[in-house]
Amino acid sequence: MSSSNIKCPVCHSCHVPVHSSGANNEVQAATCVHCGHFFKFRAVGPYKSTISFTVNGQSYTVGPEYSPGSALNGFLRDQRISVGTKHMCYQGGCGTCLVEAKLFEPISEQRLSYAVNSCLVPLYSCDGWDIRTVDYIGNLRKGLHPIQKQIASYNGSQCGYCTPGQVMNMFALTEYYGTGLTKKQVEDSFDGVICRCTGYRPILDAFKDMAIPHNRPTSCQTAIDDIEDLRSRKCPKTNSTCSGTCKKTNMFDGQQLTHLVFADSQWFKPTSEKDVTSIIENNKGKKIMFLLGNTAKGVYGDLGPDNYDVVMLTYIFIGVYGDLGPDNYDVVMDLTGFREMYSISFDTDIIFGAGLTFTHLVDILTRVSQEQAYFGECADLLKRVANLPVRNRGTWAGNLCMIHKHNDFPSDVFVLMHVLKARIWTGFMGDSIDIKDFLNTDITGKLILAFDFTDLDEDTTEVIKFYKISQRNQNDHAYVTGGFRMKFDKTDRFLVTEPPVIVYTGLGAHFHSATKTETYLNGKNLSDANVLKTAISMLSSEIIVDSSPVLSSVKYRHDLAVALFYKFVLHVAGDQAGMKYRTGSTQLYLDRPISSGQQSYDTNKLEWPVTEPLQKLEANAQACGEAEYVDDIPSQPGQLEAAFVLSTVGNATLTSIDATEALKLPGVVKVITAKDIPGVNNWNFSDQYPEEVLAGDKILYCGQPVAIVLAEDYGTALGAVYAVKVTYSDIQPPILTIDDAIKSQSFFPKPCEDKNVGEADTAIANSPMKINGTISMGTQYHFHMETQSSVCIPTEDGLKVYTGTQWIDLSQYAIANVTGLKKNSISIEVRRLGGAYGAKITRNSWIAAACGLSAYLVNRPVKLRLTLGDNMKMMGKRFPYKAQYQIGFTEAGQLNGIKLQYYGDCGCNPGDAAFSIMELWADNAYMCPNWSISCTAVKTNLPSNTAARSPGSLPAIFIMESMMEHVAKTINKDPLDIRMMNMFTDTQVDPLTQMMLTNCELKPQIALLQANAEYNDRKQKVVTFNQNNRWKKKGISLVPLKFGIDWTGVHYGCQVCIYWNDGTVAISHGGIEVGQGINTKVAQVCAYELGISMEMIKVLPTNSLVSANSITTGGSITSENCCAGVIECCKTLIARMKPVKDKMSDPTWVKLVNKCYDEGIDLNARFWTNPVQKTPFQYYSYGATIAEVDFDVLTGEHQLTRVDLLFDCGESTNPALDVGQVEGAFVMGLGYWLTEQCRYDPDTGALLTNSTWEYKPPSSKDIPVDFRVNFVKKNPNPRGVLGAKACGEPPMCMSCSALFALKRAIESARHDAGVENFFPLHGPATVEACQQLCLNDPSQYVLI
């Protein structure tokens, strides 16, 4: 028995008797925590019943007062030690929660810095850690850290929610590598922090500019001793070479066992074999968790210290759900204090301890890769596991346990182990399991100590190779990972001299090793065409793929598995393969160079600060984590936390809600249902299409809120949700797609008039060429990093509300309507949003209404913050569209007439649809005299879809561009020729808007772009490359843009207030700072108009008094209109001050202000913007994009190698911010067109892609390798504000150029496959879609 593992003699439960830090041989007494029996005992060894660590230099000692599953993140935020440390997904997938931890390295005996996900780190595993957070390394008072200054000055923060994570990732890197940090290492290390706003370029630039250019570090610490040292040491125990850590006196020596006892479980941190053995022995039959990195819980809830199969997200919060019940682990054994876990041995057999993290392994393998290339192959695969912060903590052993428990887990480690023919060592008795038998061996209660494998013989030809294909380039699980190993005699026609290894994960739980093909290939000559043919056919028939609604199709994964084998064979054959086939062995991701960007724009110094590329006003605060978001607002006394109960079926009648069990849970205060609503159960303006706060009787989609749980803390609220019993009747199959809806004729009433211009039918009928087709595109989750949140506080006036809304007026109405309060009782303040992109235009008012309702009913402050999962399930997303078209055109390709039928999937409510304006964007940049456009509002059992950056314009423009492609293909012309032939020219009248196009310089601008980007030359090279390469292709496209900006119904309240005494100025305006830099721009125009410096100006949070009745922030037009409002305020103020000034002789600003004050001048001006727009659009902006891709025909992967984007921003008010908008929008568009996909359970309609594990917005290596953004020069906009044009949305519509570049590459592959016909490339053009369109025929998988 362990010294601290004291058993109650009556009930036999184990616990620590007293709070002690090292009692030894003492007689002690305890009251049993379970049965209350009082007993005496003698401890026979030292133990510790607390853990200690430091955060920001402050020591903390923690006993078992929190739950074993409590995460560091909760501790930091709840104790307000660091609210700069953010949180979002709790899955290790977003990186907002990163902190730096200095961890003791058992091998090199030093403390090294790592970025770690504080959401995954259990508080109790922080024993001995030294942690630093973003708000400590630098802040607004003591000054910013150089890293914080750098990201701020490079405009690497927009909404700022990811910025603390980016900073801490870089901070830990610089601490780890010191001055040896290279640009390449920076580029490779930002796979773990998602930024939805910036498009990453400025973040990467900022940090790469702090690194040295070399490819190899000049000097740095590493976690591992010198490899040569490791190779020469012999372990006294095993007589093999080892790290020698056993002999060292290090931090582990003399350490006591740590033992904490919780209500239902125990936490041990043993430091010796004896302790480990006795804990296992004493807890036989109990559920033991061997804890290393605790990262598995980011994937599977059931693998964390608290089992949260049921309540996936609750366990992260402090003080709750440690006691969720019998399913909890009984014993958690933190193995990070046990030195034997870190053994390393290089001999004939190579041994790696189970505690080695991925970062450790990559480091070791990279260093030995110069001796044996296969080590480098292994390192390359491991670098693609998860993301850097997860790799910093996660271990191979934990990974293997995941696939052991979930056989379908796409474990990269399992593939690696198979290829290395590893043996897994368990327990201390020398037991080992061959990796081939691992999944079939019971490992319950067994401790994995190490794995070993035999080094490859350097003299023979043996090749090892891994391929991992996933939805996104990095930080993504594989669709399929393939591992191959083959020993062959090159001189004997590649005679395979041993059975090879062909292993996969991702195909499902039932197939991993291609044993038949392995057996067949042994003794065969691989270069014999028949052998390869037979092997491929055998492999093809032996592969079994399990279907999964959340993964790519069975066919794709099957085809991929075969193609990967062929890829490997091409790799083996090397220069023996035909020239045309060789590039089939390519691995685009590994070949990706360091990315770079160029930006060019005008600035007019005479107008500064207007047109000056200034840093965002809030950038410094964001960089040091001091920028406050709703969730950061300190808790009010008595504050409750709220969580929604969501429906679990998608089309049914709600029968009953029983909250009895939930209300019994300690801490649960109230469960609210629709019946409790005192006002109207509709949070939206529309009476025609009301939106219920809580479902009344009809369930319209899976994920619809049916109740709200209020509890004393967040975890309790989230957990109690699952105790609310909801029953349904009349459950019908949900309609989930546009096609299904068309079949069922599930439509809303016609949303807008048809748009008829000219005689489309006649024009098409009379045209020599006629085509018809369909094109469709999917949805997109906004992926705002700050989830929908609201805090409502009852006051004597009614409610004080802090909410993350883009539209205060609607939120105010929503709360009033639902509670029955009057609008003037609701006071709302919004400082900033952590990302929005349209998601918070209407949808946040729902959250505000629910939160306000809750606060009103219990008369206590309430916070409602959605978890990522709930946010994704409950909230509508971008509208998916499908278009059916008919086009009539001349033989040369001139457009005569177009008939269009748009189908837009509104989800369950069409309130946020934008059909009528979509019709105006339908032609993009092309003149077609005859149009007939009709829109159908499709009704599905999905949440009510809503605006998402460029709603309406994005699909309309893509549909038009797809039609142009179809026309070109039909007459076998280059699509660019057809585009140019039909392109609008200056002074032409756009038939759809009847607006004359002024300053429409599309054609000359495109000519300029083509020349600067060497388009013609590059295009020719692409053609030549494609002719010479069968399996790797290139594609290049040029897509123009004409984008109408609409000011209809735009009104914002603006107020500028000058303070006497110091002359400083405060502004409040009706726009919401969502990251676009609106506050900076209004300050710039204010400084310019008043003739004062920017430092004199502050922009205060938007509030419902100054901005009463203001319209939403959206459509790209808020910044310019708020600037207009501020200009008017300034003009008023200047006019009021003028008579005073005229009486003074050249006064300073402050003197003038004070004199005005003395003379009773009102220094507070207000303006209400209400522009009168006489045409459908206020103005047009133009642009064009050239995109070039590399494409892997065998896998469907691509690399966006270069993008040249020319955009018309007028005379940009702040080109640095506007470039940020352009790049961010473009990259968000790349996600939409290439990687982001929602999948639903066909039976219930539940969103399956509801986590960072399955939903993939672009990551830092999905951006163009070479990204050049140019603004059209000398180009003021006469119909804009101060000559500027909007830039938040139009560039999003330019991103489809990447999809069309891919289309060119796919066309070439289809040509090689003998298929020439037109095909539509729908969005998203995922790896699966692209590969399947290539129509690869395995009979073409040849070497020569």
Ligand SMILES: Cc1cc2nc3c(=O)[nH]c(=O)nc-3n(C[C@H](O)[C@H](O)[C@H](O)COP(=O)(O)OP(=O)(O)OC[C@H]3O[C@@H](n4cnc5c(N)ncnc54)[C@H](O)[C@@H]3O)c2cc1C
């Ligand atoms: C965001 C994210 C992305 C990921 N991407 C990938 C990916 O692309 N490819 C991939 O293959 N994996 C991926 N993973 C999984 C990741 O590799 C694992 O989470 C990690 O390897 C688990 O190691 P750990 O030390 O954190 O295990 P823990 O979470 O500490 O433990 C996991 C399980 O293993 C058991 N266990 C741990 N150590 C031992 C031991 N020594 N003996 C016996 N049992 C033990 C535990 O009891 C527990 O049941 C990803 C994970 C995350 C969070």
Ligand code: FES
């Ligand atoms: S909250 Fe930690 S990674 Fe997302």
Ligand code: FES
């Ligand atoms: S600035 Fe990165 S998510 Fe907004």
